[in-house]
Amino acid sequence: MTAARIKSVQCISPAGLHRMAYKEWGDPDNQKVLVCVHGVTRVGDDFDSLAQALSDHYRVVCPDVVGRGRSGRLRNPLLYQIPQYIADMVTLIARVTANSDGGTVDWFGTSMGGLIGMGLASLPESPIARLVLNDIGPTLDPVALARIGDYIAQDLRFKSFSEGAKFVREVSASFGAHTEDQWHKLAADVLRQNEDGEWVRHYDMGLAEPLRGSTPEKAKADEAALWAAYDAIRCPTLLVRGAESDLLSRETAQAMLTRGPKPQLVEIPNTGHAPTFINADQIAIARKFLVG
Template identity: 75%
Template sequence: MTAAKIKSVQCCSPTGLHHMSYKEWGDESNPEILICAHGVTRVGDDFDVMAQSLSDHYRVICPDVVGRGRSGKLLDPAMYQVPQYVSDMVTLIARVTAHRDDAQVDWFGTSMGGLIGMALASLPGNPVRKLVLNDIGPTIDPVALRRIGDYIGQDLRFPDFEMAARFVREVSASFGEHTEEQWHKLATDVLRQQDDGQWVRHYDMGLAKPFSAATPESAKADEARLWAAYDAIRCPTLLIRGENSDLLSRDTAHIMTSRGPRAQLVEIPNVGHAPTFMHDDQIAIARKFLIG
């Protein structure tokens, strides 16, 4: 596998500056750019296989959203929300399109990464040319959301890598079938060893704060804002749904095909939340939509 370049860009929040790391695949002079944004506790390394595959056509940019992986942390954990992430991505896009007048990019977003893409693609004058939403929509099942919130907030520490990797595999069972090598990578990407030898998940525990602060009223308001954003999207949109997803319901997915950008829907069998796009057949779905 061709090595990717690790780079970073400085971003701003209301409380200060932070750096966002990103992986870059392909020819850095290539004007065709694909940005791949990961799920809430995952990292840009998730897209290594797909990025390598699509780098024959694209310059592929895979950021670690702030608070995850190689990126910095926010001084105020309450800011770990989509508007801040969108602001960071605008800065990233300005960096990777710095020498071009037409700052267009294609976007692939898994779960949280899809919400970021949805919000960005809804803005007037936005740079998103094609949008892929991987198992996410404006209506998110509240039980699944609570499950994710509880998972994020557990400050777990493991005495060895094997135990930590086993935990990652157990909580990621909904990703579907993977080889032992693939499971090892999925664990390695989101674990790090501390100075005391213990293994922890590679994100800021402050990510849990917005989840714990949520109320039924705020969740309802968030859903209304997400539907308004979705309805404002004008670019071609592909919606991927895991057949067994507990986050994106089949009803919501079908509604998304009839309003807003009227997304094209593809359902992947025997997978829950969310397809990892580490498999050739899944990557082929993205390639067909993005490249043709």
């Protein structure tokens, strides 16, 4: 397996500077770049299998969104929101396309990573040439959102890695069937040992702060803004839905087919939120759309 390179780029928020780490696969001089962005409590390591498989065609860049994994933390946790993440990705894309003529990238976004991609792809002169939205859309099920919000806010500490791994596996059951080795990696990617020897999750607990201010009125306004962004997307788009997803409903997916970029739709059976794209059959779906 080709080794990945761990790099970082300096970004800015209204509260100051921070660093965003990213993992880079493939030929460092390849001007064809694929950016893969993870879900709200996951990390760039999630894409190791996909990145390795597609590094024959792309230089694959997998950031840890600020507040997660190897990346820095924001001084003001209220800034842990999509506009800040989009700004960070613009900085990252400027870095990784500095030597290319067009400055464009293809984008694979899972859940939150898809929302970031949706926002960036909607902008005039967007650098995104092709877009994969993995189990995410403008209308998000409120019960599923509440479940995710509760999960983020739990400051959990585990006495052993195995105890933490059991928890990660239980809350990630909707990812679908995986081997024991794959479950081990999915846990190892997001668990860290603290100074007291406890195993904790890799992210800033401040991620929960913006969620606490949510109201039905704000949720409605956010949904309207997401649909407006989606309707502005013009690049070729693939929408992936876990057939058992509780976050992206079949109704929302069907509505997305008639609006905005009018994407292709692929549903993955026996999988909820969200497909991991670790296994060969799912990687083949991404390759077919992105590479042809």
